């Protein structure tokens with residue numbers, strides 16, 4: 406939403422704005438970064454709604470902010486398949502940035518799982534020498550290794566042990582949090598992983614900022630589709646604090662289908678993929 | 679800080695409201711906790727999404743956008759179906775929050791089933807959203823006085839809580855519709871539903887922006903239409919009216935009540951002014967009334983009409 410105008414008078418627009426695709430980069434076998442010919446004022450953790458005419462519209466976190474604007478996308482379903490057919494100079498629509506984003510703090514630990522690393526990378530670049538733990542299925546699947554390495558102490562976990570330890574990022578976190586005192590932990594990844602991270606930060610009494618995901622429609626807080634308990638992921642989130650997570654009985658357990666029905670996360674993820 | 683002053687209290691069809699602001703259907707009505715949060719942010723009552731017998735997935739995205747003078751939406755009445763919604767209703771009613779169940783159906787029996795289950799779960803008022811076509815007669819309910827009368831009679835026979843009908847502005851003569859609804863026994867009317875439908879085309883790609891191509895308009899752009907509809911309805915019937923459409927602030931609320939509304943529905947204003955818009959509007963309303971010598975909502979209802 407444009408904040409420079411008087412909303413009590415009822416102005417302001419949130420329409421897809423036409424932008425050109427400037428560059429497309431293959432990150433790995435199933436992930437591409439789309440650089441867009443536009444400049445957005447955004448903070449790490451915010452997202453945009455990405456519209457392909459006649460195909461649909463979906464939210465994506467920004468993977469580059471500042472001089473570049475980009476989203477990084479893993480091939481998953483019908484929509485991302487269409488995205489992967491896009492070429493440089495194609496015109497798409499974007500609106501946003503939306504959501505609150507992360508609040509950078511000192512003495513931080515960043516814990517990422519899978520493509521959850523995407524919104525965390527611009528944050529890592531902004532933080533003062535954070536400790537970063539990334540987990541992925543295989544060595545190939547780890548995104549933005551160079552960008553992460555540049556500014557942090559990096560730990561890696563892979564499911565198959567092809568890089569770093571064999572196991573999960575939470576295995577590394579469990580040991581690390583015993584030895585070292587952090588002031589803040591940032592996390593994004595599969596919700597069960599984030600739930601495990603939340604349990605750890607609660608145990609060690611560390612403030613957590615977790616970026617959650619739910620199916621969205623409006624993206625600006627009116628329709629209620631993305632609700633977790635009373636919280637709107639698109640507007641109150643996507644980044645939530647420990648205090649908010651404590652109030653979320655649905656965190657790590659339930660999410661809502663397109664029709665609003667509350668189902669367990671397994672059913673939700675099988676619908677989403 | 680409490681914004682609730684005595685003079686904002688109003689009674690709607692036997693239900694006491696602490697103020698006349700009501701959450702309109704389709705905004706944040708997916709979960710009980712979301713409705714409760716709206717109440718905690720100052721609403722006098724809340725309305726559910728439109729609920730049908732079976733679940734509905736609605737349309738593809740983009741479904742809700744803001745075009746500069748209001749919102750355009752083609753959500754497509756997505757909802758989990760009444761069976762999956764009963765728990766949400768019960769959770770809201772455990773908090774004693776005034777609750778309107780908005781119902782949608784393809785035939786009279788659908789509305790009846792949903793209304794009865796809602797009544798049993800404790801809702802205070804049934805609102806019939808008649809913007810869907812009747813599948814048997816292959817006509818929209820909202821523009822056909824006879825279809826509407828049969829629907830209202832059937833639902834009234836089936837439940838004992840108040841039944842209101844939400845009217846569409848997209849008809850030739852809203853007075854005729856309002857009269858038919860009152861004659862059939864409706865306890866109240868809410869007006870208006872969205873205007874249009876409208877369309878927005880992205881010129882760079884030469885494509886309609888909404889996935890459904892068209893969408894209903896709401897927000898500031900439609901307020902004059904809403905005011906005129908409520909004015910016309912108030913002229914025609916004696917049952918109470920909930921005025922909905924483009925209410926952004928306290929003064930717009932005064933205007934709508936002067937047109938004939940006993941309470942106002944608020945939706946799009948959440949986009950412009952945040953979730954606590956209900957608190958803000960109540961404060962503005964109360965301040966305006968104090969400054970202009972009104973002490974109760976009753977004094978304002980229909981004040982714009984010649985008596």
Ligand SMILES: Cc1cc2nc3c(=O)[nH]c(=O)nc-3n(C[C@H](O)[C@H](O)[C@H](O)COP(=O)(O)O)c2cc1C
Pocket residue numbers: 627628702703704705727728742749750751753755780807844870871872895896897898900922923924925943944945946947
């Ligand atoms: C996103 C959205 C969803 C809506 N869903 C419903 C609905 O499910 N049932 C209904 O009766 N009206 C629905 N409406 C219409 C509103 O309840 C209301 O009548 C209309 O938006 C005008 O009020 P406003 O200008 O305050 O938004 C919806 C409107 C919007 C913008």
Ligand code: FES
Pocket residue numbers: 620621622623624625626627628629630631632637638639640
């Ligand atoms: S997507 Fe509509 S409220 Fe979040």
